[in-house]
Amino acid sequence: MNDVFRILPAGDAALLVEFDERVDEAINARAVALAEKLRISRVRGVLDVVSAYRTVAIYFDPLQADRSELLARIAALRADAVDEPVASSELIRVPVCYGAELGPDLGQVARFAGMTENDVVSIHTASTYRVFMLGFAPGFAYMGKVDTRIAAPRRDMPRTRVPAGSVAIAGRQTGVYPLETPGGWQLIGRTPLKPFDARAADPFLFKPGARVRFEAVGRNEYERMITAGHDP
Amino acid sequence: MNAGSIYVQRPGLLTTVQDLGRWGFQSLGVPVAGPMDPFAHCLANALVGNDRRAATLEITLVGPELEFDDERLVAVAGAKFDMTIGGAGVPSGCPFVVPAQSRLRFGPRQHGARAYLAVEGGIDVPLVLGSRSTHVPSAMGGHAGRALARADRLLLGPPHGSRTRLASRRIASASFDREPGRVRVLPGPQRDRFDDDAIDVIQSAPYVVASESDRMGFRLLGPALRHSRGAEIISEPTMMGSLQVPGAGQPLLLMADRQTTGGYPKIATAISADLGVAGQAAPGDAISFKLCTPGEALAALIAGERALLAIEG
Numbered sequence: 230m231n232d233v234f235r236i237l238p239a240g241d242a243a244l245l246v247e248f249d250e251r252v253d254e255a256i257n258a259r260a261v262a263l264a265e266k267l268r269i270s271r272v273r274g275v276l277d278v279v280s281a282y283r284t285v286a287i288y289f290d291p292l293q294a295d296r297s298e299l300l301a302r303i304a305a306l307r308a309d310a311v312d313e314p315v316a317s318s319e320l321i322r323v324p325v326c327y328g329a330e331l332g333p334d335l336g337q338v339a340r341f342a343g344m345t346e347n348d349v350v351s352i353h354t355a356s357t358y359r360v361f362m363l364g365f366a367p368g369f370a371y372m373g374k375v376d377t378r379i380a381a382p383r384r385d386m387p388r389t390r391v392p393a394g395s396v397a398i399a400g401r402q403t404g405v406y407p408l409e410t411p412g413g414w415q416l417i418g419r420t421p422l423k424p425f426d427a428r429a430a431d432p433f434l435f436k437p438g439a440r441v442r443f444e445a446v447g448r449n450e451y452e453r454m455i456t457a458g459h460d461p
Numbered sequence: 462m463n464a465g466s467i468y469v470q471r472p473g474l475l476t477t478v479q480d481l482g483r484w485g486f487q488s489l490g491v492p493v494a495g496p497m498d499p500f501a502h503c504l505a506n507a508l509v510g511n512d513r514r515a516a517t518l519e520i521t522l523v524g525p526e527l528e529f530d531d532e533r534l535v536a537v538a539g540a541k542f543d544m545t546i547g548g549a550g551v552p553s554g555c556p557f558v559v560p561a562q563s564r565l566r567f568g569p570r571q572h573g574a575r576a577y578l579a580v581e582g583g584i585d586v587p588l589v590l591g592s593r594s595t596h597v598p599s600a601m602g603g604h605a606g607r608a609l610a611r612a613d614r615l616l617l618g619p620p621h622g623s624r625t626r627l628a629s630r631r632i633a634s635a636s637f638d639r640e641p642g643r644v645r646v647l648p649g650p651q652r653d654r655f656d657d658d659a660i661d662v663i664q665s666a667p668y669v670v671a672s673e674s675d676r677m678g679f680r681l682l683g684p685a686l687r688h689s690r691g692a693e694i695i696s697e698p699t700m701m702g703s704l705q706v707p708g709a710g711q712p713l714l715l716m717a718d719r720q721t722t723g724g725y726p727k728i729a730t731a732i733s734a735d736l737g738v739a740g741q742a743a744p745g746d747a748i749s750f751k752l753c754t755p756g757e758a759l760a761a762l763i764a765g766e767r768a769l770l771a772i773e774g
Contacts, residue, residue, distance in 0.1 A: 237649055237650040238647065238649055238650065238755070239649060239650045239700050239703070239727070239730055240647055240649075240700055240702055240703070240730030240731065240732065240733070240758075241647060241730075241732050241733050241755060241758040241759065241762070242700070242733045243698075243700045243730075245650045245697070245698070250695060251695075252695060264488065276484045276485070277484045277485050277486075277487050277488075277493075278488070279487040279488045279698040279721065280488055281695075281696055281697045281698055281722055282695045282696060282697070283695055283697075284695075284697040284698065286487075286697070286698035286700070288484070288487075288700070291733060291758075291759060291762055292762060292763070292766055362488075362696065362722060363488060363489050363490035363721070363722075364490050364696060364720060364721050364722030365490060365720055365722070366490055366598075366599055366720075367486075367489065367490045367491040367492075367599050367601065368489060368490055369490050370490075371696070407490075408599060408600070410598075410599075425490075427589060427590070427601070432590070433489045436488075436489065437488055
């Protein structure tokens with residue numbers, strides 16, 4: 230294999246492992262797998278292990294961790310990881326009520342694509358997306374890759390308030406806003422699901438490496454699910 | 462048994478509950494938060510005999526007025542404020558007793574941006590994902606996910622009752638190695654995405670902390686840095702102390718509340734021992750960056766650890 234594999238220091242309390250510089254499912258799968266193995270192996274002094282698109286960061290307490298032990302462990306785990314297939318993770322189904330006031334930018338995405346709003350919805354619901362990484366806010370998953378036909382760029386003027394549950398597109402990425410936050414992505418619909426719910430047994434709907442499908446639901450169904458969610 | 466509480470008469474400008482941070486959930490997008498000056502947080506806890514992980518109050522620029530309902534040992538470290546209890550001055554650098562039903566009032570600030578107030582027993586807000594730290598942008602942790610407001614009541618952990626032994630604790634300020642406004646850095650991780658002289662440029666003159674700076678990060682004004690291969694990278698994890706450089710070339714120093722990922726190259730990273738030096742900078746203050754070696758970074762951290770251990774006994 231001639232793939233990139235570099236370990237760089239990121240200050241005195243973190244290491245950064247780099248794989249090929251591309252947004253790619255197989256490369257991301259290696260990063261996710263390495264991060265998972267490092268978490269399980271519980272190296273002394275390690276505080277957090279974080280995978281992103283093509284990198285893994287290992288945060289440690291410099292007074293507790295043995296840096297050379299950590300480097301050796303990363304190299305050994307990497308050797309184990311390379312032959313593994315892309316993790317066959319669970320499929321998460323996300324119901325979405327598209328358009329109208331719950332998806333105020335659907336029309337704009339349709340104009341970008343030169344097609345009808347229904348066509349945009351058909352294309353958005355036709356793909357299975359991969360969660361490449363989480364960031365921006367607790368539970369916010371960067372998913373891809375969005376079909377190039379509907380890959381509308383970010384809005385020129387970000388909104389100061391995007392409602393929680395908003396389903397959005399930004400270029401070849403799609404995601405769900407877990408909290409009401411500012412945001413510049415194109416809002417095409419809304420889901421009754423909560424990507425982050427601090428009170429749930431598992432507060433996080435999306436995890437790195439997960440597979441996601443969006444499914445169109447009508448407004449009545451959306452409202453019913455919201456009500457059911459509040460009264461389980 | 463009622464473990465005691467603090468009633469907020471005046472909240473100050475930005476007073477939040479912080480422990481050592483919410484580690485272990487960054488891969489799920491959860492920011493670490495925690496103290497902007499971790500060392501001062503640990504010092505304050507050490508002075509009242511708390512574990513370092515106990516939650517303190519981080520007090521920013523303008524301090525609060527707090528009423529204690531039971532008698533507590535209290536210590537304040539980091540930024541220096543004039544403090545009074547019932548009009549009488551309070552010593553700094555050592556623990557002091559706040560009598561039951563009395564008010565601790567923060568007055569004028571002498572130096573530093575952030576003070577840490579530790580109470581014996583710690584601030585007892587609920588744990589959220591294993592931490593009591595407040596992250597205001599995501600409304601997580603601390604007291605109701607926000608900064609303190611007038612009429613809040615904070616519960617305290619049980620006092621540990623070893624007060625006579627603690628009364629003699631002092632900060633021996635000569636025993637650790639911090640110089641206001643000087644932040645030592647190590648290069649990288651994207652050192653190779655900048656002009657060859659970029660590390661010299663960041664050391665060539667002090668950077669001023671701009672007014673649009675907060676717990677997420679400091680916008681810095683000073684010598685511009687030039688990218689050699691574009692100003693965007695595929696988003697990757699961020700570190701507290703990362704000097705991230707967007708396209709315009711003015712660096713951003715990422716701090717405690719930073720988002721977990723970022724898409725700009727990072728020229729250098731502040732060393733752990735000097736994070737608190739940065740954390741003590743207020744808007745308008747200058748920060749001078751100085752390249753150091755991994756050995757110096759570790760030595761500085763060990764010096765701080767010795768100072769803490771000397772107090773913890």
